[in-house]
Amino acid sequence: MALLSKKDTNLILDPLADNNPITIQVLGICSALAITAELKASLVMAIAVIFVLGVGNVVISAMRNIIPSKIRIIVQLIVVATLVIVVDQVLKAFAYPLSKTLSVFVGLIITNCIIMGRFEAFALGNGLWRSFLDGIGNALGYGVILIIVGFFRELFGSGTLFGIPVLGDPIEKTGLYATGYENNGFMIIPPAALIVVGVIIWVQRSKNPALVEEN
Amino acid sequence: MAVNTDKNIYTVVFAAVMVVVVGSILAFLATALSGRIDENMRFEKQQNILYAMGVNENVDKGSVNFVPTDVVGQKFSEYIKEQLVIKGDEILENEEAYLIDMKKQLALAKKGETPELPLFIGEREGKKFYIIPMYGKGLWDAIWGFIALDNNMVVQGVYFDHKGETPGLGANINQRFFMDDFTGESIMDGTRYAGINVAKGNNDPVNNRKDDNTVDALAGATITGDGVAAMIKETVDLYKDYLQTIRTN
Numbered sequence: 001m002a003l004l005s006k007k008d009t010n011l012i013l014d015p016l017a018d019n020n021p022i023t024i025q026v027l028g029i030c031s032a033l034a035i036t037a038e039l040k041a042s043l044v045m046a047i048a049v050i051f052v053l054g055v056g057n058v059v060i061s062a063m064r065n066i067i068p069s070k071i072r073i074i075v076q077l078i079v080v081a082t083l084v085i086v087v088d089q090v091l092k093a094f095a096y097p098l099s100k101t102l103s104v105f106v107g108l109i110i111t112n113c114i115i116m117g118r119f120e121a122f123a124l125g126n127g128l129w130r131s132f133l134d135g136i137g138n139a140l141g142y143g144v145i146l147i148i149v150g151f152f153r154e155l156f157g158s159g160t161l162f163g164i165p166v167l168g169d170p171i172e173k174t175g176l177y178a179t180g181y182e183n184n185g186f187m188i189i190p191p192a193a194l195i196v197v198g199v200i201i202w203v204q205r206s207k208n209p210a211l212v213e214e215n
Numbered sequence: 216m217a218v219n220t221d222k223n224i225y226t227v228v229f230a231a232v233m234v235v236v237v238g239s240i241l242a243f244l245a246t247a248l249s250g251r252i253d254e255n256m257r258f259e260k261q262q263n264i265l266y267a268m269g270v271n272e273n274v275d276k277g278s279v280n281f282v283p284t285d286v287v288g289q290k291f292s293e294y295i296k297e298q299l300v301i302k303g304d305e306i307l308e309n310e311e312a313y314l315i316d317m318k319k320q321l322a323l324a325k326k327g328e329t330p331e332l333p334l335f336i337g338e339r340e341g342k343k344f345y346i347i348p349m350y351g352k353g354l355w356d357a358i359w360g361f362i363a364l365d366n367n368m369v370v371q372g373v374y375f376d377h378k379g380e381t382p383g384l385g386a387n388i389n390q391r392f393f394m395d396d397f398t399g400e401s402i403m404d405g406t407r408y409a410g411i412n413v414a415k416g417n418n419d420p421v422n423n424r425k426d427d428n429t430v431d432a433l434a435g436a437t438i439t440g441d442g443v444a445a446m447i448k449e450t451v452d453l454y455k456d457y458l459q460t461i462r463t464n
Binding site for chain 2: 041065066070089100107163188
């Protein structure tokens with residue numbers, strides 16, 4: 001027997017492409033714009049969200065029959081906030097330098113609408129294992145877009161990847177810069193992320209016209 | 216057992232239990248870890264102070280490398296000769312001056328009371344460094360740092376850090392390409408304590424001019440940069456009476 005049934009596999013794969021939280025559902029845009037100026041931040045954020053959404057979905061799913069529906073949003077918020085703070089405190093005690101890198105993201109994770117969206121739309125109505133897969137899948141879908149956007153923004157904005165110069169030295173005018181190439185400062189500012197995400201949406205929908213909404 | 220989760224009483228009880236459970240988890244965690252966290256923060260302050268006076272493990276011009284945590288305490292007592300607390304006209308020695316919270320002292324100063332201002336005198340290769348802690352506001356949250364001066368009020372090194380500036384933009388104030396620009400700049404403009412401005416389009420992007428009280432700003436981080444400049448100015452204003460007594464030029 002395969003580890004994952006076909007339905008379970010789809011829980012992971014769908015959000016990566018045809019049901020991507022950013023490009024199709026247009027959720028989680030705020031953090032996608034804010035932190036994708038460099039690849040490293042995109043990767044850290046992706047990993048953090050995979051963890052929080054995976055575990056959070058399981059916790060909410062486990063509690064789904066006892067959560068009073070009137071205060072379910074508040075309960076969801078508390079679960080995310082607690083998880084994030086626990087992780088932050090443990091890192092501060094045992095991996096201080098890493099926690100410094102991550103602390104910036106704490107607020108952004110708590111307010112990430114993908115997390116609330118998956119709790120509300122999936123974990124409240126599904127079992128533990130499926131909720132876990134759904135959480136991982138959606139976080140991966142989010143992470144993939146973040147990394148693509150981060151790749152282009154850092155490459156064209158700063159000429160580096162993960163902080164390592166790949167196009168030469170812009171001040172010494174070596175490598176590509178010797179030919180008169182310049183870094184594009186626009187790529188560093190948040191509106192550039194919107195354009196990159198827009199291009200991804202455009203490419204995705206022209207390849208699969210079924211995704212285009214009718215008006 | 217079927218519970219009616221729609222009843223008001225259930226909602227209230229659930230909320231109360233949840234608060235107690237979550238509160239206990241967080242309180243337990245905070246107490247259990249506070250020792251280690253405090254220790255890490257002490258190490259970090261010592262590392263930052265030493266970094267500003269050039270005691271670090273930087274190899275190339277790319278990344279920030281502090282002295283390792285297992286030797287930082289020993290290095291700190293080796294290089295930092297005096298820890299002073301300046302309270303009005305009084306200058307006292309205090310072994311734990313580095314633990315003074317600048318945020319509280321600045322708040323006192325704003326209220327018109329006399330703050331207790333820490334200052335560290337370091338010595339490396341026969342040279343004296345006056346290291347001053349700073350605290351200010353960036354775009355989203357607190358920024359802070361240390362600035363090391365010599366007797367001529369020329370910056371020998373800085374360290375900046377932040378709580379929550381935007382990654383890739385304002386968060387870059389703790390990167391070498393920003394911090395290294397401050398080294399060699401003077402905080403004086405003639406005899407005036409001018410601080411150091413962080414400016415865009417100052418026609419000196421590689422920072423060759425060291426006499427203009429200006430370093431090049433970070434693209435996309437105007438407010439964080441302004442915050443750094445304001446923080447330096449505010450700190451210099453607070454310390455200038457003391458600085459006046461050690462200034463030799």
